[in-house]
Amino acid sequence: MVAMRRRTLAALPLLTAASALSGCAAFGSDRSGIVVTTNILGDLVRNVVGDETDVTVLMGADADPHSFGVSAQQAAALERAELVVHNGLGLEEGVIGHVEAAVAAGVPDLAVGEHVDPIEYTADATAGQPDPHFWTDPVRVRDAVDVIADRVIEHVAGVDADRVRANADAYGAQLDELHEHTSELFGRIPEEHRKLVTNHHVFGYLAERYGFEVIGAVVPSGTTLASPSASDLKDLADAVAASGVPAVFADSSQPDLLVQAMAAETGVDIEVIPLFTESLTQPDQGAGTYLEMAYGNAEAIADGLT
Template sequence: MSGGHRRARAALKSRRIALLAVAALVLPLAACSQAHTAADDAAAGTRPQVVVTTNILGDVASEIAGDSIDVTTLMKPNADPHSFEISAQQAAALDSADLVVSNGLGLEEGLQRHLDRAAAAGVEQFVAGAEIDPLSYASGADHAAPQGPNGSAVADPHFWTDPRQMVTVARALTDALAALPSLSDDARAAIAARGSAYAQGLEDLDAALAERFAEIPRQQRALVTNHHVFGYFAQRYDFTVLGTAIPGGTTLAAPSAADLDALVTAITDAGVPTIFAESSSPDRLMRVLADEAGITVNVVPLFTESLSEPGGGAESYLEMVSTNADRIVSGLTPRQPRQ
């Protein structure tokens, strides 16, 4: 196959993934023409109040809930879920919510005391990480994974990098939202239909991604990122997490000189063409790594832990997944010589 044909085929698959992402947003709307009627049936101020910690889960919850539920997302675009904090007004919203939706598995470090207080006060909780079978952090080549006390394994909270895990979360969240008080029967049916269509859209998107990533030669499927975030992604799509600049599952950790030296060696030995920086974090450290490795390597931003502002390339979870797929394939696919 010529280089031109390969590029054309890749472009078609990229467009297919983008179309699937759009379809996953549109299908719930088409399937739930009753959503506005159900919302109108509820008296003003009586809609259930749902407060969501991260903007990724906030987007999913909003898509499933439609107009029948008021969804408030605490985390702003481009924020760090490990360290973001909330105002007194937002903390009060947590305490008065009908349902609090959180990621769990230790992700919301700066918010945990507020979540614990709301739970102790009897506020209903939906913890997404409790709905899946979590992975433990895996070590990359010559690069230690995060560990708990006494060297125990630590659960990886970044399950959203695998859309199949999000299918499980979306279905469970649909049930939790549909069970909220003061909803009409029409509203519950609309939520169920939207949730089903959204989950199906995720499954279709996952299949398209698997097909596209298979075009990257196995030996080229090596990821170097800011910190441990792609364990679920790597397992799903047969990638290797070669290493991370920050030796932990949280951006609050700090790399040592030995950590960076080991990673530079791994990058050099593997001949990695591209390393990936998180869009919400400065890429200075990744660029220093590229320079230290003494090789020509690209530094490409990915959306890993937060959605972007509108128009930023990751306005929704589905757009985030699609954008990251395009950038990973482009960064790791061997360049064909010009004819």
């Protein structure tokens, strides 16, 4: 992560120089639209904005927000935006340098995760660091929608504030229904099975909201860029065997060989269930929208642990 951070920051002088050459035009009346980093946030923003302004999403379907890097064209789009919406809390490790460059040049931004009562990781090497995966909690996503609406109305010229508020309220009602449905599903899981093991730490917010215990993660980190040691794998396998958890969960966009190996290490029959955790998919692949992703994950968790 440190190496990637240094490479990103090293590119900033070039980006800043390009901005200087473009003069006031890049940061004056020529600004237009909203640029969003992740596709999950992009879906939220589009539901809030509707057709009031253009929304450009940097990360396409199945992108890993931890490792994604922007193109020169995307970096330029960040500097031409009226508003940049990003997750924050350390999620977009390969993009944040370009976001910071745009902000330094005067582009307004919204780090959504910082406005929804973020929590910290509590285990392994990431303990004490902010957890960026707030979207696993629909209640916080509901709060995020209102924050997005406020910032769009404040910074994006020409939008109809009443329409933006109405869009946010309508989508918020759908998120309320998601929360109620998820609460009902998880209420059916026996107390002794309300335990989560994943391929990396991603469900802390869900666990806090719905009363799960996070046993651990195959990769003991909040980022997909880390790797487990042999002792990490053995310790987690022992914890899983002791807990009696019937299933572990792996991100559907990543190979689950490590999860399978950990399950085999326990010597007991443990199902490995794919979830959509870091990114939306193409429309016909199971998680084309945030709501589809969240409903699908809730049902998969409930089915796997009931």
